Amino acid sequence: FMLTQPHSVSGSPGKTVTISCTRSSGNIANNYVQWYQQRPGRAPTTVIYEHDRRLSGVPDRFSGSIDRSSNSASLTISGLKTEDEADYYCQSYDGSNQVFGRGTQLTVL
Amino acid sequence: EVQLVESGGGLVQPGGSLRLSCVASGFSFSGYRMDWVRQAPGKGLEWVAHISSSSSIIYYADSVKGRFTISRDNGKNSLYLQMNSLRDEDTAVYYCVRRWNDFCFDPWGQGTQVTVSS
Numbered sequence: 001f002m003l004t005q006p007h008s009v010s011g012s013p014g015k016t017v018t019i020s021c022t023r024s025s026g027n028i029a030n031n032y033v034q035w036y037q038q039r040p041g042r043a044p045t046t047v048i049y050e051h052d053r054r055l056s057g058v059p060d061r062f063s064g065s066i067d068r069s070s071n072s073a074s075l076t077i078s079g080l081k082t083e084d085e086a087d088y089y090c091q092s093y094d095g096s097n098q099v100f101g102r103g104t105q106l107t108v109l
Numbered sequence: 110e111v112q113l114v115e116s117g118g119g120l121v122q123p124g125g126s127l128r129l130s131c132v133a134s135g136f137s138f139s140g141y142r143m144d145w146v147r148q149a150p151g152k153g154l155e156w157v158a159h160i161s162s163s164s165s166i167i168y169y170a171d172s173v174k175g176r177f178t179i180s181r182d183n184g185k186n187s188l189y190l191q192m193n194s195l196r197d198e199d200t201a202v203y204y205c206v207r208r209w210n211d212f213c214f215d216p217w218g219q220g221t222q223v224t225v226s227s
Contacts, residue, residue, distance in 0.1 A: 036214070100155065
């Protein structure tokens with residue numbers, strides 16, 4: 001299966017942006033989705049796990065959700081800050097196979 | 110502090126071999142499953158291989174099956190990736206990652222660069 005993300009999104013400081021992640025086959029609800037943030041030149045870090053849980057230390061400006069009707073997951077970032085500018089990857093699995101989306105570049109204008 | 114430190118990357122010719130290592134600290138290494146994930150230049154993340162805490166269960170991505178071997182030494186808190194028959198398309202930063210729960214990769218090491226080129 002594949003996870004499809006938009007290539008890029010942008011928003012102004014203080015605004016809200018949402019990044020989608022659509023699963024091509026299989027039920028999005030049956031296999032947890034994780035979201036990772038990767039700043040330029042750095043290793044990824046986890047922001048959301050198990051669809052909508054924030055890892056300790058992640059600001060509550062970050063939230064995750066799923067939409068069964070569109071078979072997709074979403075990462076919403078509210079109160080945008082310049083430090084949020086990064087690539088964001090969704091990840092899920094099917095049995096032993098782990099799949100990442102191709103990433104979304106977030107630009108904070 | 111939970112930390113993963115990779116080493117062993119470098120420049121290798123097509124068809125060559127390389128062995129990556131990852132040393133873990135700050136947590137009970139023997140109690141966690143581990144993975145390797147790679148990222149080609151300017152590209153996204155690609156899962157490579159997985160090993161269970163006791164080494165009894167191992168999985169590979171189709172792209173590396175038969176060429177790469179994942180292993181671990183719990184006594185040395187270390188994870189390894191033996192890469193043989195390397196191809197140009199194996200050029201990437203290779204990350205060592207802990208399987209924090211059944212589904213989530215956390216944390217990630219800083220990565221080690223592997224370049225396959227003649």
